[in-house]
Amino acid sequence: MLEGSPRHADILAVTGPITQQVKKRLLRIYEQMPEPKYVIAIGSCACSGAPFKDCYNVHSGVDAVIPVDVYVPGCPPKPEAIIDGIAKLLKKLEKG
Amino acid sequence: MKRQMSIENEIIDKLKEALREKVLEASSPRFRRVFVKIKNDALREAVAFLTDKLGVKHISTITGIDSGEEIELIYHFALQGAISISLRTIIPKNSLTIPSIVDLVPGAILYEREVHDMLGVIFEGHPDLSRLILPEDWPEGLYPLRKEYSPEELRKMVAESGGEA
Amino acid sequence: MGYGSIVRVPFGPQHPALKEPEHFTFEVEGDIIVDVKPRLGYNHRGIEKAMEVRTYIQNIYLAERICGICSDAHTTCYCQAIEELLGVEAPPRANYIRVIIAELERIHSHLLWVGIAAHEIGFDTLFMHIWRDRETVMDILEFVSGNRVHYAMNTIGGVRRDIPSDMAPKIRKGLNFLEKRIKELIKTVQVDPTIRERTVNVGILKPKDAVELCDVGPTLRASGIKNDVRRDDPYAAYGEVPFNVITNDGCDVYARIIVRCQEMLESINMIRYALDNLPSGMTRVRVPMVVPAGEVVSRVEAPRGELIHYAKSNGTSKPERYKVRSPTLANIPALCKMLLGQHVADIPIVLAGIDPCFACMDRIAIINSKTQEKKTISFEELRRYAQKWRKIH
Numbered sequence: 081m082l083e084g085s086p087r088h089a090d091i092l093a094v095t096g097p098i099t100q101q102v103k104k105r106l107l108r109i110y111e112q113m114p115e116p117k118y119v120i121a122i123g124s125c126a127c128s129g130a131p132f133k134d135c136y137n138v139h140s141g142v143d144a145v146i147p148v149d150v151y152v153p154g155c156p157p158k159p160e161a162i163i164d165g166i167a168k169l170l171k172k173l174e175k176g
Numbered sequence: 177m178k179r180q181m182s183i184e185n186e187i188i189d190k191l192k193e194a195l196r197e198k199v200l201e202a203s204s205p206r207f208r209r210v211f212v213k214i215k216n217d218a219l220r221e222a223v224a225f226l227t228d229k230l231g232v233k234h235i236s237t238i239t240g241i242d243s244g245e246e247i248e249l250i251y252h253f254a255l256q257g258a259i260s261i262s263l264r265t266i267i268p269k270n271s272l273t274i275p276s277i278v279d280l281v282p283g284a285i286l287y288e289r290e291v292h293d294m295l296g297v298i299f300e301g302h303p304d305l306s307r308l309i310l311p312e313d314w315p316e317g318l319y320p321l322r323k324e325y326s327p328e329e330l331r332k333m334v335a336e337s338g339g340e341a
Numbered sequence: 342m343g344y345g346s347i348v349r350v351p352f353g354p355q356h357p358a359l360k361e362p363e364h365f366t367f368e369v370e371g372d373i374i375v376d377v378k379p380r381l382g383y384n385h386r387g388i389e390k391a392m393e394v395r396t397y398i399q400n401i402y403l404a405e406r407i408c409g410i411c412s413d414a415h416t417t418c419y420c421q422a423i424e425e426l427l428g429v430e431a432p433p434r435a436n437y438i439r440v441i442i443a444e445l446e447r448i449h450s451h452l453l454w455v456g457i458a459a460h461e462i463g464f465d466t467l468f469m470h471i472w473r474d475r476e477t478v479m480d481i482l483e484f485v486s487g488n489r490v491h492y493a494m495n496t497i498g499g500v501r502r503d504i505p506s507d508m509a510p511k512i513r514k515g516l517n518f519l520e521k522r523i524k525e526l527i528k529t530v531q532v533d534p535t536i537r538e539r540t541v542n543v544g545i546l547k548p549k550d551a552v553e554l555c556d557v558g559p560t561l562r563a564s565g566i567k568n569d570v571r572r573d574d575p576y577a578a579y580g581e582v583p584f585n586v587i588t589n590d591g592c593d594v595y596a597r598i599i600v601r602c603q604e605m606l607e608s609i610n611m612i613r614y615a616l617d618n619l620p621s622g623m624t625r626v627r628v629p630m631v632v633p634a635g636e637v638v639s640r641v642e643a644p645r646g647e648l649i650h651y652a653k654s655n656g657t658s659k660p661e662r663y664k665v666r667s668p669t670l671a672n673i674p675a676l677c678k679m680l681l682g683q684h685v686a687d688i689p690i691v692l693a694g695i696d697p698c699f700a701c702m703d704r705i706a707i708i709n710s711k712t713q714e715k716k717t718i719s720f721e722e723l724r725r726y727a728q729k730w731r732k733i734h
Contacts, residue, residue, distance in 0.1 A: 131406055132388075134390075134391035134395065135387040135388055156488075233553070236649045252638060260574070283555025283556075286670060
């Protein structure tokens with residue numbers, strides 16, 4: 081279920097490159113989420129920032145800002161890959 | 177596939193006739209492409225000529241290039257959306273101002289602002305040269321397209337000054 | 342497990358209580374807009390600078406990722422630019438394939454946009470149907486290129502993959518389906534009273550203003566101006582593939598919807614023509630890594646309008662300078678003009694009307710002209726306000 085506010089969310093899905101501005105808001109959103117909380121980095125930019133490595137306003141991946149539980153690489157990842165990533169995360173959740 | 181480049185050459189001839197020694201170079205490398213270099217004090221005169229006498233109404237964008245001691249400005253116009261006329265002029269870095277052409281070509285308004293953001297050129301008479309595409313907390317006076325900075329150096333400088341949790 | 346299909350809602354993240362720069366500031370008197378100030382920059386990555394430290398081949402990859410929806414337009418524009426600097430021409434077969442991919446991308450972009458416009462109006466059933474149809478064009482693109490987004494078809498010297506004749510039947514089948522659906526869509530748009538009410542006479546852009554503000558693309562053509570880079574400054578195989586430049590004299594958001602829908606039908610016919618007349622021969626020519634010193638202006642008609650790249654080479658394997666001006670930037674001055682005199686409630690649909698290619702429309706500021714009191718709201722809040730307001734007025 082797509083939630084309107086971080087305070088009601090269990091999973092944070094992050095796409096796109098992490099720019100200077102996004103860093104701040106990403107951290108704030110993550111801090112507002114109640115435990116237990118999980119993060120999926122979707123796409124090569126979110127995983128590592130690699131495609132834009134020479135771009136001065138882009139930093140590395142999501143895990144430079146907040147901890148990541150599942151990485152879904154691809155530029156862009158296929159829908160099936162994203163579903164697979166979420167399925168993996170849910171399995172992880174089930175195991176506790 | 178060479179056809180008579182009559183329109184392109186006509187444009188060059190007319191510009192030379194109107195601006196005379198203020199046209200420093202002119203060429204047409206292929207059909208639908210014209211490149212003209214003018215003295216920087218002739219910018220407004222050249223643009224007015226293009227719009228009034230040649231019927232040029234469209235500016236596609238303005239490119240700024242750091243060439244060391246100078247900044248090269250290229251105004252890319254399009255005649256009837258078809259012929260690209262690139263008007264080039266050079267301004268020295270120690271006097272980085274040039275008149276705005278926004279009153280002659282209203283569509284140039286954001287392109288001048290962008291060149292200001294990225295290279296620090298001041299367009300005199302522009303109504304609003306405030307930041308357009310650089311992020312809010314980008315350090316003042318740091319012009320990313322200047323050759324003196326590499327992308328890595330820029331990133332370091334931004335991380336140091338932008339400084340947040 | 343039963344997840345069904347995952348719908349990605351492409352609107353920005355929620356960020357309560359964060360001070361952010363607004364991307365548009367509206368000054369209002371009552372609820373009428375009297376001034377609009379743009380200020381972009383959320384997505385600024387620094388690509389032009391990065392291109393200077395990468396090789397020409399590496400930069401194809403970067404050019405493709407300037408934009409997710411018009412990635413092929415950028416690579417076509419880029420590869421053409423470098424080919425011109427090298428003094429080479431892509432082979433005829435490659436040029437036809439470039440047209441096929443570009444027109445498939447146009448259909449995709451326009452469909453995506455009409456869906457978003459429907460969503461802005463609150464017509465979510467239509468939005469869902471259109472986005473389901475959009476899957477068909479993405480399937481064709483995946484079939485041809487291997488990817489739904491970022492097709493990586495273009496390279497310097499031609500195209501990287503062929504479209505062999507045994508692929509054609511499946512492509513045609515998809516096109517036939519799309520043609521049927523788009524014709525139905527046009528009928529729906531023309532008769533539905535809600536759509537007409539929210540878009541007719543909304544966001545008026547007079548032809549004189551469109552030209553003066555150097556507007557581009559479907560927005561320009563929906564104000565009756567017959568400019569299209571494919572016809573005016575032909576590239577790839579556009580000099581040979583027949584098509585109509587679609588214009589409309591409505592000058593409003595409704596006209597912009599109709600123009601894009603009809604452009605999609607044109608695109609379908611162009612792809613059919615290209616498949617029927619695909620020249621035999623090579624799909625690419627070999628090119629050197631080092632590009633002689635020179636400069637070039639390259640232009641294409643991206644889905645959103647004129648896209649222009651300028652390149653300066655210095656005799657090495659990396660560009661001296663690479664400049665990109667995407668069509669959305671060209672439409673912003675006209676956007677500001679067409680918002681003047683509009684109601685605040687019309688902001689979402691008018692903004693959407695130029696088909697903006699940035700994800701940073703998530704916050705706007707509204708200033709009361711008399712009191713200078715400033716309020717910042719999220720786009721989502723504005724959209725909800727707009728839909729409520731329209732029900733009453």
